[in-house]
Amino acid sequence: MYRHWLLIVVALTATLTLADPASADDRPNFLVFIGDDMTWTDAGCFGNSEVRTPHIDQLAHEGMRLIACFTPAPMCSPTRQALYTGLFPVRNGAHPNHSRIHEGIRTMPHFLTDLGYRVALSGKRHFGPPESFPFELLGPDKDPDFEAIETFVDDENDAPWCLVVCSNQPHTPWNRGNTDQYPPKSLTLPPYMVDTPATRRGLSQYYAEVTEMDGELGRCLAILDESGQRDHTCIVFLSEQGSSFPHCKWTLYDTGIRAAGVVAWPGVVEPGTSSDALISYVDLLPTLIEAAGGTPSDELDGRSFLAVLNGTSKQHRDAVFAVQTTRGIIKGSEAYGIRCVRDGRYKYILNLNAENQFSNTVSESEGIFATWKRKAQQNPTAAKLVEGYLRRPEVEFYDLAADPFELNNLAASPTPEQQVRMQQLRQQLDAWMAQQGDEGAATEMEALERMNPRSARGFRRWRAQQQQSGQDSAD
Known part of the structure; x- marks a missing residue:
């Protein structure tokens, strides 16, 4: 009940202050381009010399790489709904996949429309309920509609605009793009992958889709150029959570929750720069609000990082947090909830159902x-x-400076200094969970109540089949 009333307070008090009308014409447009299941390392400008991402790389050349940008969950629906609400997944109600936010919560279209913006979305949606996300929808719920995007950008309406373009790439089934440019035998595998022919074929197909997605970004940039609005637009690229390879999506390792973030904004963001300030997806909405001339509400979980973008600050957060709710995902465990906190060097992971075996598709x-x-x-x-x-x-603890792929769990044998940091991070995690209304294992068991009925029924059928066949490992 406390959490219910808290969310009503958020919905009622998350108000904005309009910009000075005299400066309204100077407000930027916003283009937010979101990939789909792309591990943060898999772009040229983020260190992968084998994958071809010329448009992401050019954007990084024109703007700032956010090299410590994190999603609050390693699945599509919780990540996107946190991005659009400025609230972490448990607090907004959308912590499982295929989920919905609590009634009454305001989202990106509400906030920016109040500031005089037109707010549209083209491509993948994956949010609910639809009425809580009143975007101007450009095309169906699938691939971006570039003809509709061009019409929207070229509209003679004097209002500034915010356009979210959501690609379906490089989400599985990895059946798009030209794999000829990625011969499997020539590829370098990261250390969290097992080298098999199937792994190499999959990586080739995945890279082809990354390049396909990069081409979609290029089409959006070309539309901006042709409209003459490129210099007046703040462009944000986000890779979303990690790919569908093991150790990535559905986990809270950096390969699951770290995002490749790039922001190009002529006259504001210095070209060719990078920032290691800790940033969460929930911080984007308040940043856009402030850039649009509004005042973000303190009731949001997110905080504006505009000062990082304009170079007046090098720091943002002391730590970032994330959740994973396995209950309800396709072929998921009965329960395998995960929570984590990460600072600039260390990560503490709490596996709420460590007695169970982790499973997914x-x-x-x-x-x-x-x-x-x-x-x-x-x-x-x-x-x-x-x-x-x-x-x-139950507990995993990693020194990311020495072990960036989180393959050496130090929880059982930390140094005295690491033991102190472990305790501090656990205290931060406990405090954050309490603030979010997150009751841990009990919250995990409520996941199906937050999902769309069809997905919840599918999960129940899968669990019943597993129990009938006797194949459950330890659930």
Whole structure:
């Protein structure tokens, strides 16, 4: 009940102050381009020399790379709804996948429309309920409609605009793009992957879709150029959460929740720069509000990082937080909730249902992970990676400076200095969960109540089949 009333207060008090009308014409347009299931490392400007992302790279050349940008969840629906509400997933009600926010919560279209903006979205939606997200919708709920985007941008309306373009790439099934440019045998695998032919084929197909998505970004930039509005537009690129490879999406490792973020804004963001300020997706909405001339409400979880963009500050957050709700996902565990807190060097992960085996569509399908399991029967390195994906201790603690891919859990044997930091991070995590109304394992078990009925029914059928066949490992 407390959380219910808290959200009503948020909905009623998250108000804005309009900009001085004299300066209204100087307010920028906003183009926010969101990828779909792209690991943050997989762009040229973020260190991957093998994948071709010329338009992301050019945008980074024109603006600022956000190299410590994080999603609040490693799944599409919670990530997007946190982005649009400025509230973390449990607090806004959309912590499971295929979920919906609490009634009465205001979202990006509400806030920016109040400031005189036209607010539109083209491409993937994945939010609910629809009436809580009153975007001007350009085309159907699938690929971006570039003809509609061009019409929107070229509209003679004097109002400034915000356009969110949501690609469906490089989300599986990885069946788009030209794989010829990525011969599987020539690719370099990151250390969290098991080297099998299936892994290499999958990486080739995934990279092809990353390049396909980069081309969609290029089309949006071309439309801006042709309209003459490029110099008056703040452009934000976000890669969303990690890819569907094991150790990425559905996990709270950096390969699951760290995002490739780029912001180009002529006259405000210095070209060719980067920032290591800790930023969360929930911070984007208040940043756009402030850039649009409004005053973001203190009731939002997010805080504007406009000072980072304009170079007046190098710091933003002391820590970022994230949640994973496995209950309800396709072929998911009965419950496998995860919470984490990360500062500039260390990460503390709490596995709420560590007694259970982690499962999802990757672990339970005859695909890439199945080849990892077969190799694990003879290869100790593969066996460690497979076991680490399926079963994890209650607490994980990583030194990201020494172990950026989080393969060496220090929780059982920290140094005295690390032990102190572990305790401090746990206290921060506990305090954040309490502030969010997150009751841990109890909140996980309520996940199906927040999902759309069709997805919840599908999950229940899967669990019933598992129990009937006796194949549940430890759930």
